[in-house]
Amino acid sequence: xxxxxxxxxxDFGGPDIVAGPGRVSRPGADAPYTGYExxxxxxxxxxxxxxxxxxxxxxDSRLSTLPLEELNRRQQACEQSFLHQGxxxxxxxxNRATERIIPTDxxxxxxxxxxxxxxxxxxxQRILALNLFLRDIYGDSRVLKDGVxxxxxxxxxxxxxxxxxxxxxxxxxxxxxxxxxLVRNEAGDFVVLEDNLRVPSGVSYMLANRDAVRRxxxxxxxxxxxxxxxxxxxxLLATLRSLVPFHEDVSIAIxxxxxxNSAYFEHAFLARQxxxxxxxxxxxxxxxxxxxxxxxxxxxxxxxxxxxxDDDFVDPLIFREDSALGVPGLFNAYRAGNVMIANAxxxxxxxxxxxxxxxxxxxxxxxxxEPILDNVExxxxxxxxxxxxxxxxxxxxxxxxxxxxxxxxxLVGPHAxxxxxxxxxxxxxxxxxxxxxxxxxxxxxAPTFIGSGVEARHVDLRPFILHGxxxxxxxxxxxxxxxxxxxxxxxxxQGGGSKDTWVLSQ
Amino acid sequence: xxxxxxxxxxxxxxxxERAEHTARLIAVKLESMVDQTPEDAAASWARVTxxxxxxxxxxxxxxxxITQYLAFDRDNDTSLINSLAAARDNARQVREALSNEVxxxxxxxxxxxxxxxxxxxWVHTPARLFREALEEMHALEGVTYxxxxxxxxxxxLELGRHIxxxxxxxxxxxxxxxxxxxxxxxxPKYFDWLVLLKFCTAWEPYTKRYTASIxxxxxxxxxxxxxxxxxxxCFSVDRMTEALARVAPGAPPARRAAVERLAGRLKAAVDxxxxxxxxxxxVAPFIADITKQCxxxxxxxxxxxxxxxxxxxx
Numbered sequence: 018x019x020x021x022x023x024x025x026x027x028d029f030g031g032p033d034i035v036a037g038p039g040r041v042s043r044p045g046a047d048a049p050y051t052g053y054e055x056x057x058x059x060x061x062x063x064x065x066x067x068x069x070x071x072x073x074x075x076x077d078s079r080l081s082t083l084p085l086e087e088l089n090r091r092q093q094a095c096e097q098s099f100l101h102q103g104x105x106x107x108x109x110x111x112n113r114a115t116e117r118i119i120p121t122d123x124x125x126x127x128x129x130x131x132x133x134x135x136x137x138x139x140x141x142q143r144i145l146a147l148n149l150f151l152r153d154i155y156g157d158s159r160v161l162k163d164g165v166x167x168x169x170x171x172x173x174x175x176x177x178x179x180x181x182x183x184x185x186x187x188x189x190x191x192x193x194x195x196x197x198x199l200v201r202n203e204a205g206d207f208v209v210l211e212d213n214l215r216v217p218s219g220v221s222y223m224l225a226n227r228d229a230v231r232r233x234x235x236x237x238x239x240x241x242x243x244x245x246x247x248x249x250x251x252x253l254l255a256t257l258r259s260l261v262p263f264h265e266d267v268s269i270a271i272x273x274x275x276x277x278n279s280a281y282f283e284h285a286f287l288a289r290q291x292x293x294x295x296x297x298x299x300x301x302x303x304x305x306x307x308x309x310x311x312x313x314x315x316x317x318x319x320x321x322x323x324x325x326x327d328d329d330f331v332d333p334l335i336f337r338e339d340s341a342l343g344v345p346g347l348f349n350a351y352r353a354g355n356v357m358i359a360n361a362x363x364x365x366x367x368x369x370x371x372x373x374x375x376x377x378x379x380x381x382x383x384x385x386x387e388p389i390l391d392n393v394e395x396x397x398x399x400x401x402x403x404x405x406x407x408x409x410x411x412x413x414x415x416x417x418x419x420x421x422x423x424x425x426x427x428l429v430g431p432h433a434x435x436x437x438x439x440x441x442x443x444x445x446x447x448x449x450x451x452x453x454x455x456x457x458x459x460x461x462x463a464p465t466f467i468g469s470g471v472e473a474r475h476v477d478l479r480p481f482i483l484h485g486x487x488x489x490x491x492x493x494x495x496x497x498x499x500x501x502x503x504x505x506x507x508x509x510x511q512g513g514g515s516k517d518t519w520v521l522s523q
Numbered sequence: 524x525x526x527x528x529x530x531x532x533x534x535x536x537x538x539x540e541r542a543e544h545t546a547r548l549i550a551v552k553l554e555s556m557v558d559q560t561p562e563d564a565a566a567s568w569a570r571v572t573x574x575x576x577x578x579x580x581x582x583x584x585x586x587x588x589i590t591q592y593l594a595f596d597r598d599n600d601t602s603l604i605n606s607l608a609a610a611r612d613n614a615r616q617v618r619e620a621l622s623n624e625v626x627x628x629x630x631x632x633x634x635x636x637x638x639x640x641x642x643x644x645w646v647h648t649p650a651r652l653f654r655e656a657l658e659e660m661h662a663l664e665g666v667t668y669x670x671x672x673x674x675x676x677x678x679x680l681e682l683g684r685h686i687x688x689x690x691x692x693x694x695x696x697x698x699x700x701x702x703x704x705x706x707x708x709x710x711p712k713y714f715d716w717l718v719l720l721k722f723c724t725a726w727e728p729y730t731k732r733y734t735a736s737i738x739x740x741x742x743x744x745x746x747x748x749x750x751x752x753x754x755x756x757c758f759s760v761d762r763m764t765e766a767l768a769r770v771a772p773g774a775p776p777a778r779r780a781a782v783e784r785l786a787g788r789l790k791a792a793v794d795x796x797x798x799x800x801x802x803x804x805x806v807a808p809f810i811a812d813i814t815k816q817c818x819x820x821x822x823x824x825x826x827x828x829x830x831x832x833x834x835x836x837x
Contacts, residue, residue: 100634101627103615276616285618295619300527302833311526313675313828314773315836 042081043067049080049088049470059205060473061126061463072127072521073464075237080124080464080471088466091233092123104225106279106509120514121226123233123466126476126496127241133492133520136199136207139390140480141488142380144195147212147367148484149383151191155181155363165382166375167399169450174372175420176365178328180335184352186361187260188486193359194253194323195482196220196495199390201461208391210458210477212376214360214368216325219495220249220481221283222515227493230517243519246493250290252483257321259485260357264320270294270310272301272324274342284325294319298326303346306353321357322347328362370453371397371419393458398449407454408445411438414454416445431457460505463516465498475499476516477507492520524620524675526829529770531617532676533824536683538610539629543660544691545575545603549593550653551721556586559714566709567718570702574695576601582709590649591641603656607633622670625663632659678766682824685759685766689817692756693810695722696746700806703739716742723754743806744798756813760793763820771828775836778827785823789816 044053044067055063062073069077080088096118099105105116128136153160154171155178161168171177196217198210227246231238254269261267273284275297288295300310301319309316324331330340332348350356366372374395377388396403396414407414411430418426428441445452462473480494496516497507507513548571556564565582568589572580575593583589594603611633614626636656644652671677699719702710711719716737720726723746732749733741749755767786771779792813801809 101631102623103618103626103630276612281615282618285615288619294525296525297527300525304833304837309833311831311833312773313524313526313529313771315775316833 042077044473047081049083049085050464050472052467052470052472053464054473056462056473057203058459058475059201059203059461061201061461061476072129072241075240076124076127076234076464079234079237085470088123089468092466092468095121095123095229095233098229099225102225104221104282106282107277119222119509120500121222121229122474122498122500122514122516123230124464124471125230125234125517125519126463126478128478128494128518128520130521130523132207135389136478136480137490137492139207139209139388140197140482140490142384142386142389143197143209143212143376144192144482144484144488146376146380146383147195147214148189148191150379151361151364151367152186152189153383154366155191156183160379160382163382165378166372170371170399171366173450174366174369176328176363176369178363178366180348180352181361181363187262187357190260190484190486191361192364192367193256193260193361193484195484196479197482199478199480200393200458201478202393203459205461206391207478208393209376210393212368212373213479214364215327216360217479217481218280218283218325219479219497219515221286223481223493223495223518224249224286226495226515226517238519241519242522244492244522246491249481249491249493250287252489252491253287253323254291254293256483256485256489257323257357257359259487260359261320262486267320268294268318269321269323270296270301270319272296272298272322272326272344274298274326274330278325280325287323293323298340298342298344301344301347303344303350306346306350306355308344308347308350308356319356321359323359328365331358331362369419370395370417371399371450374453393455396454398445398452398454403454404445404449407452408442411442413456415457416441416452416454418451419453420451429457458505460499460507463496463498465500465516467500472502474502475505475507478518494518494520524679524771526831528617528620528676529679530825530829531613532620532679533683535610535613535617536680537687538606538613539660539663540684540687541601541691542603542606542610543657544688545593545601545606546653546656546660547724548575548722549590549603550650550657551718553586553590553650553653555714555718555721562709563712563714567711567715570695570698571722574691574698577694587641587645590645594653595639595641603653604636607636620676622666624666624670628659628663628666632656632663635659675770675772678769681762681766682770685762686817686821688754688759689756689763690814692723692746692754692759693814695719696743697807697810700739700743704805704807711739713737725752725754728752740798740802743801747801747806747809748793748796748798757793760790760813764790767820767824774828778831782820782823782827785816785820789813789820792816 042050044050044055044063055065055067063069099118099121105118107114107116150160160166161171192214194217196213196219199207200210201207223246257269258267270293271284271288273281273295285295294310296310302309308319310319326342329337330342332343332345333340334345335348351358374397377392380386380388396407398404398407414430416428430438460475460477463476464471465474476496476498478494478496480490483489496518498514498516499505499507500514501512552568552571561584565584568586569580569582572589572593592599596602597605611629614621614629618626639652667680699711716739720729720742725746729745732745746755748757750757752758764786767782
């Protein structure tokens with residue numbers, strides 16, 4: 018009796034036997050790929066000739082044998098499970114709050130061992146260089162004296178924190194938790210689109226997606242040798258602990274803006290997985306430069322804070338005085354060395370769009386190595402040659418204001434009207450230092466289940482890098498997917514969803 | 524335990540208890556009204572409404588409107604759906620202090636109840652929905668008992684549950700015994716005493732103890748002083764006293780004493796209460812006293828463990 022029960026849980030989601038090579042489905046012609054378009058961008062699953070790439074073979078044969086209703090049923094089970102777990106964000110409309118889930122696509126995105134090896138080495142190299150850069154600009158400023166990076170770009174940045182000057186941080190690690198956005202270009206190579214060095218989020222979705230998709234395709238999952246990611250919370254805990262190396266009993270807290278924050282689920286999730294306190298600003302108080310939290314039994318000292326609020330809100334005495342999310346006196350306690358904060362303050366200066374363009378030069382400068390992962394080609398309007406190129410090619414480029422994010426202050430040349438382009442040209446000319454331009458990037462496409470079949474949708478890749486006493490990258494990532502046909506916007510606020518990412522062990 | 528976490532657990536539990544009480548009263552009322560004359564049913568609905576909302580209302584024959592108001596009205600702070608929403612909001616704020624089972628059970632219950640309208644349930648056996656909700660809430664109680672560590676957090680849940688239970692129970696008893704004391708036409712009849720027992724899930728346990736002979740004095744004795752029945756005041760006070768001894772183990776003795784002294788006084792009042800004395804002097808003043816003492820305990824609990832000023836401990 019018991020054995021049967023076990024067999025059932027193993028095969029949750031119905032029989033899932035990997036079919037042998039027999040039927041070959043072609044994108045654009047056979048079910049479930051009748052609506053699958055192969056265009057100019059690199060496709061994760063199919064070659065240009067419409068043949069499934071080797072790592073996707075098992076998934077392909079499974080998909081060609083599963084009826085659509087069954088796929089729909091599994092997709093629904095997956096969404097239901099997210100809803101019940103409360104993995105939702107709240108949208109406020111007409112005074113009514115509705116809760117939505119960030120859609121998870123059932124079909125995994127697969128990264129081969131060889132591809133992952135390069136990504137891992139490239140990101141490790143990158144985070145080392147970025148941390149050396151931060152230590153430098155908050156210390157001796159060699160990089161500015163040597164003229165590698167213009168002074169005005171750093172000292173003029175609104176994310177540069179003068180308060181951090183001359184303050185040593187453990188292991189020289191300013192950025193302890195990083196989420197970098199990678200995309201695959203037309204040639205099939207991964208390039209870095211953005212480094213998120215402040216408070217990157219999404220790692221809980223990486224873990225929740227794995228949980229859901231593994232249940233939907235248990236046999237395919239088992240047969241492929243997917244590397245595990247479940248130890249991420251442990252690695253994060255070890256990273257945070259390494260910030261206070263000489264203590265046995267380190268008390269750690271995650272500082273959240275609270276339940277109304279769209280990433281609140283993640284904050285609570287990580288606190289539970291690590292077994293640390295989840296605190297809000299008003300749970301903490303500072304006395305004599307020591308940080309305490311208010312417990313039922315009295316005050317308890319806190320040694321490490323993983324903060325999920327922006328620099329600006331951390332301490333109303335030093336930064337924004339109207340911040341109700343932060344803790345008065347926290348920064349002085351930090352300067353006094355009585356509490357560690359991850360990420361360190363002032364890391365935002367290294368992930369703005371202008372500094373991004375310099376990262377390959379920073380890698381060469383600090384590590385004397387060639388970058389393993391390339392940047393997307395970027396034109397700095399502050400450099401005269403680039404400026405004239407940008408102005409002459411506005412209809413082909415995406416122009417971004419360096420200090421903005423989330424799609425604000427942006428011109429998408431090919432989609433803008435003539436008037437919009439002229440208007441933007443004026444803005445660029447009056448303040449060239451504030452703008453950069455990049456060619457429109459064709460994100461790669463991946464198979465995505467859309468109810469009536471499987472179609473190609475654009476995806477990016479966000480792996481999570483931990484950096485304390487050592488650098489750790491869990492072999493997995495959040496793959497964000499633009500669910501609208503043809504759309505290149507993967508942000509969850511604009512109709513984006515996410516996918517589980519399978520990194521193969523060989 | 525963080526003071527804020529204790530606060531949320533306490534209120535999550537109070538609201539869950541309130542929701543359960545509300546669902547049970549509505550279910551029992553919907554099931555029993557068919558056996559009553561329209562006048563008696565209206566008087567009984569009025570008592571239920573007042574017990575749940577604290578508002579005195581004109582007796583009304585419109586069970587549809589009353590059920591709508593008590594169960595689904597988002598503008599009624601004490602409605603079933605608002606109590607569930609408040610319980611869930613508090614649970615969400617301490618998601619990391621709860622087990623998956625507890626959270627998912629409560630969340631599912633809310634998501635199940637949230638879209639329900641009175642029109643959709645009224646046609647066929649409207650009580651069924653509330654019975655289903657009660658089953659879910661009993662399951663929630665079960666997973667809370669079996670998947671959470673019985674540590675400080677669990678005792679804050681116990682405190683919230685039993686303080687709320689004493690308040691709700693007290694109000695229900697007060698309304699019935701005060702109405703009986705007035706000897707008026709709309710006062711409780713035999714059937715109403717039976718329904719009162721059902722409001723408190725006490726019908727079977729009562730008959731086991733006193734046989735099926737229904738007498739107000741025995742009902743008072745059972746619901747006030749029975750030490751074994753989980754919906755008696757005595758039982759809840761016992762649980763509260765035990766929970767108070769277990770929370771905030773490291774708090775300084777002076778702050779602990781402030782709370783425990785009040786708890787001891789309340790326990791003595793209930794342990795040594797005599798029902799024959801009460802029936803002479805009136806049940807209402809006794810209940811008013813118990814309720815007031817619970818409020819004092821609630822305040823002392825907050826000022827000792829949750830909202831205390833940092834300057835008092837540094």
